[in-house]
Amino acid sequence: MYLLREIRRRFSAPLATLVNNDDIDPLLEMILSSQDAKFGDYQANCAMPLGKRLGESPREIAQRIISQLEIDDLCQTPEVAGPGFINVSLHDDWMVQQLQKLVHDPELGIRKISQPRTYVVDFSSPNVAKPMHVGHIRSTVIGDALCRTLRFLGHRVISDNHLGDWGTQFGMIIYGYKHFRDETAYAAKPIVELSRLYRLVRRLMDFHEGCADLSGIKQEIEKQQALLSQQETAAGEKPNKHTKKQLRSLRDKLDGLIERRDSILTLVSEVEADPQIGTLAEDHADIARNVLAETAKLHEGDNENRELWEQFLPHCRADIQRVYKRLDIQFDHELGESFYHDRLGAVVDNFEERGMARVSDGAVCVFLEGFDTPMIIRKQDGAFLYATTDLATIAFRSETWNPDAMLYVVDHRQGEHFDKLFETARQWGHDSLEFQHISFGTVLGSDGKPFKTRSGDTVGLEGLLDEAESKALDVVLQNNLGAELDDQQCQQVAKVVGMGALKYSDLSHNRTSDYVFSYDKMLSLRGNTATYCQYAYARTQSIFARGEVDVDALRQSSVTLRLHESAERRLGLELLRFPDAVASVADDYRPNLLTNYLFELANCFATFFEACPVLKAVNEEDRQSRLLLCDLTGRVLRQGLALLGIDVVDKM
Numbered sequence: 001m002y003l004l005r006e007i008r009r010r011f012s013a014p015l016a017t018l019v020n021n022d023d024i025d026p027l028l029e030m031i032l033s034s035q036d037a038k039f040g041d042y043q044a045n046c047a048m049p050l051g052k053r054l055g056e057s058p059r060e061i062a063q064r065i066i067s068q069l070e071i072d073d074l075c076q077t078p079e080v081a082g083p084g085f086i087n088v089s090l091h092d093d094w095m096v097q098q099l100q101k102l103v104h105d106p107e108l109g110i111r112k113i114s115q116p117r118t119y120v121v122d123f124s125s126p127n128v129a130k131p132m133h134v135g136h137i138r139s140t141v142i143g144d145a146l147c148r149t150l151r152f153l154g155h156r157v158i159s160d161n162h163l164g165d166w167g168t169q170f171g172m173i174i175y176g177y178k179h180f181r182d183e184t185a186y187a188a189k190p191i192v193e194l195s196r197l198y199r200l201v202r203r204l205m206d207f208h209e210g211c212a213d214l215s216g217i218k219q220e221i222e223k224q225q226a227l228l229s230q231q232e233t234a235a236g237e238k239p240n241k242h243t244k245k246q247l248r249s250l251r252d253k254l255d256g257l258i259e260r261r262d263s264i265l266t267l268v269s270e271v272e273a274d275p276q277i278g279t280l281a282e283d284h285a286d287i288a289r290n291v292l293a294e295t296a297k298l299h300e301g302d303n304e305n306r307e308l309w310e311q312f313l314p315h316c317r318a319d320i321q322r323v324y325k326r327l328d329i330q331f332d333h334e335l336g337e338s339f340y341h342d343r344l345g346a347v348v349d350n351f352e353e354r355g356m357a358r359v360s361d362g363a364v365c366v367f368l369e370g371f372d373t374p375m376i377i378r379k380q381d382g383a384f385l386y387a388t389t390d391l392a393t394i395a396f397r398s399e400t401w402n403p404d405a406m407l408y409v410v411d412h413r414q415g416e417h418f419d420k421l422f423e424t425a426r427q428w429g430h431d432s433l434e435f436q437h438i439s440f441g442t443v444l445g446s447d448g449k450p451f452k453t454r455s456g457d458t459v460g461l462e463g464l465l466d467e468a469e470s471k472a473l474d475v476v477l478q479n480n481l482g483a484e485l486d487d488q489q490c491q492q493v494a495k496v497v498g499m500g501a502l503k504y505s506d507l508s509h510n511r512t513s514d515y516v517f518s519y520d521k522m523l524s525l526r527g528n529t530a531t532y533c534q535y536a537y538a539r540t541q542s543i544f545a546r547g548e549v550d551v552d553a554l555r556q557s558s559v560t561l562r563l564h565e566s567a568e569r570r571l572g573l574e575l576l577r578f579p580d581a582v583a584s585v586a587d588d589y590r591p592n593l594l595t596n597y598l599f600e601l602a603n604c605f606a607t608f609f610e611a612c613p614v615l616k617a618v619n620e621e622d623r624q625s626r627l628l629l630c631d632l633t634g635r636v637l638r639q640g641l642a643l644l645g646i647d648v649v650d651k652m
């Protein structure tokens with residue numbers, strides 16, 4: 001039973017007598033769980049805006065709503081409080097009845113959706129041939145949690161890892177392989193050698209690009225500095241708000257330029273200090289152009305490059321699979337960009353035939369209303385683009401799976417690309433499909449800047465997983481003072497705790513905001529962390545172990561739940577809210593609504609555990625009832641975490 005939804009449903013009838021149908025939903029959204037038990041279990045705040053709108057007293061409106069509300073089976077007669085709040089308190093008997101149903105319900109109150117939709121979820125989608133880095137964690141973890149949640153609700157979900165396996169990075173390793181390879185190293189560990197080649201080529205390209213940009217950047221810095229000091233003088237001692245804002249944005253711009261200049265200078269001095277790489281840089285001055293030429297040859301079907309690509313790709317794929325395995329992430333399909341390459345010409349032809357695209361400056365463009373720049377689908381030199389592949393992908397997915405929705409879990413910087421892509425796809429005929437860019441913010445370091453290693457490199461994903469596991473091991477060892485777990489068990493628990501911490505800390509932030517990465521925070525035993533929820537789960541299990549409770553027999557017995565103590569009732573209420581929490585994730589594609597819920601549930605359990613002795617309850621009825629509450633809590637925690645791709649352990 002979706003409790004909040006049910007309550008809102010009941011309110012919709014009386015509201016329909018007051019406002020137009022279109023105006024009901026926003027009013028229903030003002031019915032929420034109460035922040036404080038003294039205002040009941042749920043509170044409706046819709047009478048206040050209604051009073052204003054209808055020119056009547058909100059308290060009277062509230063009374064009118066209540067008089068028409070049919071809700072006696074769930075709760076006591078709602079009360080009007082303060083200026084016109086409607087407080088709803090569930091009947092204890094009704095709660096007991098509902099909880100009792102959960103005991104035998106493997107879905108924990110979640111009814112499978114009656115009209116399932118088909119979702120294609122495009123997530124993770126790294127560019128292979130370069131190691132996965134911290135930037136990939138968010139898409140991977142959020143996408144996986146959404147797939148699991150939508151499936152659990154009863155939808156058909158097709159996950160597709162749209163690998164970048166056809167882009168410039170292959171031109172880079174092909175170039176690297178042709179010029180710089182170490183044969184022995186490649187034979188021993190191909191992927192290690194390929195990553196080295198990638199990094200080397202990247203460095204040489206950055207060096208030349210940096211050198212080419214440097215003087216321009218220096219000039220720009222001088223210009224901006226002059227402008228800034230001019231404006232500072234003009235602004236005087238006490239600049240107004242607007243001027244302050246202008247000055248700040250100028251300073252930010254200047255800081256960005258200085259940062260870029262400094263990173264170029266560092267790179268230049270590093271290259272100059274290393275004669276070997278210095279010579280390579282000299283000998284490969286045209287590297288950027290040649291890399292593009294290698295990529296173009298690959299795309300045109302050149303035999304040698306094609307063979308190299310076929311040789312490299314399995315190594316690259318195996319490399320990322322290792323990461324997915326550790327994170328317990330599977331895809332239904334991994335149709336990378338290369339899968340679509342021979343469909344791209346037809347896409348462009350189709351746009352041209354239909355008069356939806358036209359040539360401008362030699363490039364084939366789709367002009368869209370509301371956008372400053374067109375969407376280019378073929379470049380002047382004949383090359384296709386990221387956007388062309390995405391259009392071919394949409395066509396293929398539509399034909400193959402006939403989905404209702406396509407979700408793209410990709411960072412916010414690609415927002416404009418997706419806005420244009422979706423608009424183009426709609427005009428192309430995919431207008432009944434729901435397209436969603438599930439955008440997310442950046443992972444930041446403790447300095448508030450994008451998370452980098454001390455030397456300024458991006459942080460590799462595997463290293464991150466290793467570190468999370470090793471820090472988790474510290475936590476486990478500290479907690480294992482009674483040495484209940486042997487070494488091997490500690491290692492096993494550390495894996496579960498480490499991966500859980502990493503995933504949860506990512507999922508628990510509102511996805512659209514940036515967040516600061518911190519191992520200490522994510523592994524804290526207190527606070528909104530996986531570790532805290534996993535610990536609550538382990539506690540439920542340890543009660544059964546200590547009390548030698550036969551859980552199956554307990555569930556089968558005719559124990560009646562009791563919600564006499566306020567902590568028992570509060571926990572019971574929270575357990576009944578699980579379906580709403582899961583459904584809310586799907587409404588807005590926000591896994592943090594589920595982490596919030598699990599944190600609250602773990603808190604309610606902690607309060608209950610403090611206030612209500614379980615194994616030492618004063619009578620057998622309470623003992624049995626409390627054991628059943630522990631069992632339900634454990635099951636909801638385990639299931640809720642599983643929807644986020646997080647495992648639990650019985651002891652930690």
Ligand code: ARG
Pocket residue numbers: 122125126127162163164390393408410
């Ligand atoms: N490979 C791309 C990148 O790393 C992300 C792909 C996202 N999916 C898509 N269909 N465009 O930026």
